[in-house]
Amino acid sequence: MLDRLPYTGALETSSRRLLIGGELVSGAAEEMPLTSPVDGSSLGSVPVADAGLVADAVDAASRAFPGWSATHVRERQAAVLALAQHLFDDLPNLVALEAVDGGLPVTAAANDVRLAATFIRYLAGLAFEWGGRTVPSAAKSFDITVRKPYGPTARIVPFNHPILFATWKIAGPLLTGNTVVLKLPDQAPLSGLRICTALREIFPAGVVNVLTGPGQITGDALIHHPGIKRIAFIGSVPTGRRILAAAAERNVPVTAELGGKNAHIIAADADLEWAVRASVAGMNYQGAGQSCGSYSRVLAQDSVYEEFVERLAAATAAVQVGNPLADSTTMGPLIAPPPVSRALAAIADATQAHATVVAGGTVPEVSGGAGGYYLAPTVVADVSPVMKIAQEELFAPVQAVMKWSTVEEAIEIANGTEFGLVASVHTRSLSTAMKLADELEVGSVAVNGDGGQHWMGAPFGGVKASGVGGKEDTVDELLESTYEKNVFVNFG
Numbered sequence: 001m002l003d004r005l006p007y008t009g010a011l012e013t014s015s016r017r018l019l020i021g022g023e024l025v026s027g028a029a030e031e032m033p034l035t036s037p038v039d040g041s042s043l044g045s046v047p048v049a050d051a052g053l054v055a056d057a058v059d060a061a062s063r064a065f066p067g068w069s070a071t072h073v074r075e076r077q078a079a080v081l082a083l084a085q086h087l088f089d090d091l092p093n094l095v096a097l098e099a100v101d102g103g104l105p106v107t108a109a110a111n112d113v114r115l116a117a118t119f120i121r122y123l124a125g126l127a128f129e130w131g132g133r134t135v136p137s138a139a140k141s142f143d144i145t146v147r148k149p150y151g152p153t154a155r156i157v158p159f160n161h162p163i164l165f166a167t168w169k170i171a172g173p174l175l176t177g178n179t180v181v182l183k184l185p186d187q188a189p190l191s192g193l194r195i196c197t198a199l200r201e202i203f204p205a206g207v208v209n210v211l212t213g214p215g216q217i218t219g220d221a222l223i224h225h226p227g228i229k230r231i232a233f234i235g236s237v238p239t240g241r242r243i244l245a246a247a248a249e250r251n252v253p254v255t256a257e258l259g260g261k262n263a264h265i266i267a268a269d270a271d272l273e274w275a276v277r278a279s280v281a282g283m284n285y286q287g288a289g290q291s292c293g294s295y296s297r298v299l300a301q302d303s304v305y306e307e308f309v310e311r312l313a314a315a316t317a318a319v320q321v322g323n324p325l326a327d328s329t330t331m332g333p334l335i336a337p338p339p340v341s342r343a344l345a346a347i348a349d350a351t352q353a354h355a356t357v358v359a360g361g362t363v364p365e366v367s368g369g370a371g372g373y374y375l376a377p378t379v380v381a382d383v384s385p386v387m388k389i390a391q392e393e394l395f396a397p398v399q400a401v402m403k404w405s406t407v408e409e410a411i412e413i414a415n416g417t418e419f420g421l422v423a424s425v426h427t428r429s430l431s432t433a434m435k436l437a438d439e440l441e442v443g444s445v446a447v448n449g450d451g452g453q454h455w456m457g458a459p460f461g462g463v464k465a466s467g468v469g470g471k472e473d474t475v476d477e478l479l480e481s482t483y484e485k486n487v488f489v490n491f492g
Contacts, residue, residue, distance in 0.1 A: 016046050018212065019196040020053065021060030022205025028053060032186070032213060037103040037333040038324060040371030046189050048213040054181075054221040057209035061152035061179035062227050064206030069149050069177035077127040079202050080171050084120040086198040087113050087167060094163050094191050099324040102162050102188035103332040103373075106325060108286035112164040119168045122456055123477060127175050130478040132485075140492030147482040149177035150253070151229035154222050156243075157192075158235045159185035159335050160290040160395075165234060166192040170208065172477035173232070181209045181228070183219055187335045215239065220246075228252065230481070234292075237393070237418075237465050244468065255470030255480055257292065257461055259393040260421030263414035264295040265404075265436060267427035268303045274448070275426035276311045279399070281451025282424055285319050285331040285377055289397030290339070292466070293422050293453050297390055298401045299410050305403045309381045312401070313358040319377045323368040333366075333373040334396060340375050343396035347380060350389040350400070356381045360397070385413045393419065407435055415441045420464035422446070422453040443467065 017024040028047030036043050049057070068076070087094065091113050098109035132145035153173045157165035162185055170180045184192040189212045199208045211218055223231055223246045231254045233243050240256040247254045264282055266275045282295035289296070300308040324332030334340050340363070347361050360378030375397055383390050383400040390400045404410040414423060414436075423442045427433050437445045443462040444453055454460055459471035469480060 013044055015197065016044070016190070016193050017196060018047055018049055018053065018057075019199055019208065019210040020057045021063075021209065022200055024196060024200065025053070034101065034190070036100050037335050037373045038100055039369050040373075043101060043190070046193060046212045049211040049218045049221075050213070051217075051221040054211065054218060054225060057181045057211055058152055058222070058225045058227040060206035060209055061181050064204060065149075065151050065179045068179055068204060068207045071177070073127050073175070076175055076177065077124050080120055080124045080127075080174055082202045083167060083171070083195075083198070084117040084124070086195065086202070087117040087120075087163070090194070090198070093194065096325075097191040097194060098163060098188075099332070101190040102159060103288065103324055103335060104161075105286055105329045105332050106327060107330075109324075112161050116164045116167045119456070119473075120171045123168075123171045123175060126475050126478060129475055130176060130482065135486070137488065141488065141490045143486065143488045145484050145486050147176070147479070148485050149173075149482055151178060152227055153178045153180050153230045153232065153481070154183065154228045155180050156183040156219060156222070156231070156233045156235065157185060159187040160287050162188040163191040163195070167195065169232065169234070173230075173481040174203075174207070176478050176481040178230070178481055179207050179209075181211065181222060183222055184210065184212050186212075186214050223247065224249075226250065230254075232470065233257070240468070253483075254468060256468045257470050257472065258421075258466050258468075259395075259419060260292040260294070260462065260466050261297060261391065261393050261417045261419040262293060262295050262422045262424070262442070263297045263299055263440070264424040265410050265414060265426070266298070266300045266304065266308055267425075267429065267432055268301040269428045269432075270304070270426035271428070271448075272304060272308055272311060276308065276315050278424060278426065278449060278451040279312055280315045280319070282453075283377070283397065283399060285397055288331055288334045288375070289377070290334060290395050292393075292462075295424055295451070296394065296399055297414075298399055299404050299413055300401060301410075302403050302405050309358060309379070309401055312399075313379050313381075316359040316377045316379050316399070321364050321374060321376060322366050325368075331377060331397065333369065334375060335373065337373055339394070339396050340373050343375055343378070343394050343398050346389045346392065346394055347378060347398065350380050350383060350387050353384065353387055355383045355387065355389070355400075385416055391417055407432055411436065411439050415439075418465040419462070421462035421466035424449055424451070424453075
């Protein structure tokens with residue numbers, strides 16, 4: 001497979017160096033092997049940042065912080081915009097790495113690179129919009145607030161959108177004057193390592209530091225380091241809880257965007273063609289369903305249930321699973337074997353409890369993908385809300401379909417998990433839409449949407465087990481990178 005890459009320069013091992021204090025560092029005592037999810041082939045290895053290298057990165061960020069925070073906002077904005085431009089300039093190589101290292105189809109990977117640059121440019125446009133406020137005060141006095149950066153910030157990103165999160169998610173902290181220690185995902189770090197050379201050229205030494213290594217080694221050392229003043233994380237609920245516990249020991253502020261078991265609710269009066277299209281799009285099959293925002297639970301009203309299930313099964317079966325390097329592929333492999341096994345076990349558990357697989361549920365044969373980690377897009381009907389497949393986040397291309405009769409029952413089922421990230425509703429009834437939007441326990445609700453939950457300028461983030469603070473897609477990304485300081489001046 002590797003010799004068929006369209007951009008073979010992307011896999012040069014010379015780019016697999018950590019960025020610490022403005023230097024590209026390759027002297028790690030240990031290396032972490034990488035395997036491509038496409039066909040199980042070796043991708044070589046990357047350095048493991050142990051506690052010593054983590055300390056070096058945090059110390060570098062601490063030394064750089066006074067100068068960077070004092071740098072004019074215009075200069076910080078220009079640097080962040082230069083990062084966005086670099087993503088466009090190196091798009092072919094980044095896309096190749098996203099495909100071979102993370103399993104993203106090349107079309108989806110290209111969209112991720114462009115989206116990262118777009119969001120960075122959006123945030124850069126808000127560089128002067130995160131200031132303080134004035135507070136009414138007594139005569140001959142002023143009471144104002146100013147917003148201040150926290151300092152060295154740990155930014156830990158997941159594998160499902162490696163380059164998107166590695167770049168977009170450092171823009172906010174950098175614009176507001178923080179320095180960053182970026183921990184790349186264990187499973188797909190290559191695109192993040194590739195941009196280290198550009199980061200070194202764009203930002204002053206120590207402003208951005210990039211590390212690789214297992215979460216148990218590199219991530220653990222990072223979140224416990226006393227020099228880290230803020231932590232921002234995207235990932236699973238269990239890991240998020242461990243980070244929150246570690247941060248609580250030092251009262252370090254944390255924002256965490258965690259998992260989801262999201263409900264797509266279809267009322268009897270919905271446009272079923274539209275609803276099916278949105279349900280398939282909302283499963284994020286371009287990422288093999290490995291998305292916290294995926295519509296992994298579908299709730300269809302009883303009078304249209306059978307028709308909807310039939311249509312959904314047909315539309316899901318049409319998803320093109322294949323080698324992510326092929327332009328025709330719309331869904332590639334999962335990131336590793338364990339998620340495939342967990343999903344198959346959950347499907348088997350559901351069928352033993354009398355649920356029915358109406359699409360997928362198998363491991364497909366993929367041309368050029370022998371040894372890869374594939375699972376056909378799957379729809380399981382006749383699911384009970386208490387089944388594992390309806391409760392646990394599988395992070396896989398599996399939808400569980402349930403039936404409801406009254407709106408109150410739909411709300412009870414939808415709210416009946418520990419998660420609360422997003423929900424989607426399809427109905428022609430304004431009263432039904434507004435009741436559901438009001439009572440669903442989630443961070444965002446899409447009514448008659450097209451399967452997406454991110455709208456630039458609108459906050460994205462969850463409640464319950466799905467998140468703590470951390471609103472993406474809006475100026476909140478800048479505000480949450482700062483704390484508010486009050487200044488009272490009596491001049492009488």
